[in-house]
Amino acid sequence: SHELTQPPSVSVSPGQTARITCSGDALPKQYAYWYQQKPGQAPVLLIYEHTKRPSGIPERFSGSSSGTTVTLTISGVQAEDEADYYCQSADSSVTYRVFGGGTKLTVL
């Protein structure tokens, strides 16, 4: 089965850079997507196809990929970025979709 592994939590001070990783064996072959979810709200797409940013998403959010690991980078973290972040990808046969367990970003 296809699994995506994220750290449960990441903490940064305002203005610093936060990096959230997501690891999975299928990631070299399948695109990764990143979502932000704030309490009581639906998820919002931040990054698609590893590195692309939808219109309306601030430039401080970026994605990168290396082998079996993809990374969401938030540059110049702001208090409003405190949220849960999830990666998502397909399995190697593009049959199932899987989410990582989620990472809670705390802005100190």
Place this chain on the structure above:
Amino acid sequence: EVQLVESGGGLVQPGGSLSLSCAASGLSFNNYWMTWVRQAPGKGLEWVANINREGRVKHYIDSVKGRFTISRDNAKNSLYLQMNSLRAEDTGVYYCARGDMDVWGKGTTVTVSS
């Protein structure tokens, strides 16, 4: 503006059934795969099922196979999820999402409890 609006959630006893709907507007509905995602209270996101543009290809997470059925009506711009033999672990917020999950509805809450 693209909008997805889920409905049909509620309280149901274990073993019962519930039918969810998702009404789409502002998009060419029949051009997109559609997806259901759920989130148990205090837990992460879980992909549940998706369906292709014509409604002929359907995929499910193992835990709902044989119990849930995803379907769509392109003439009504609507997505559905028929949930049978519900279990306590099916409790959560159910979201519909477009395609590669780039647009989401606000969700509808399903509670399975006696």
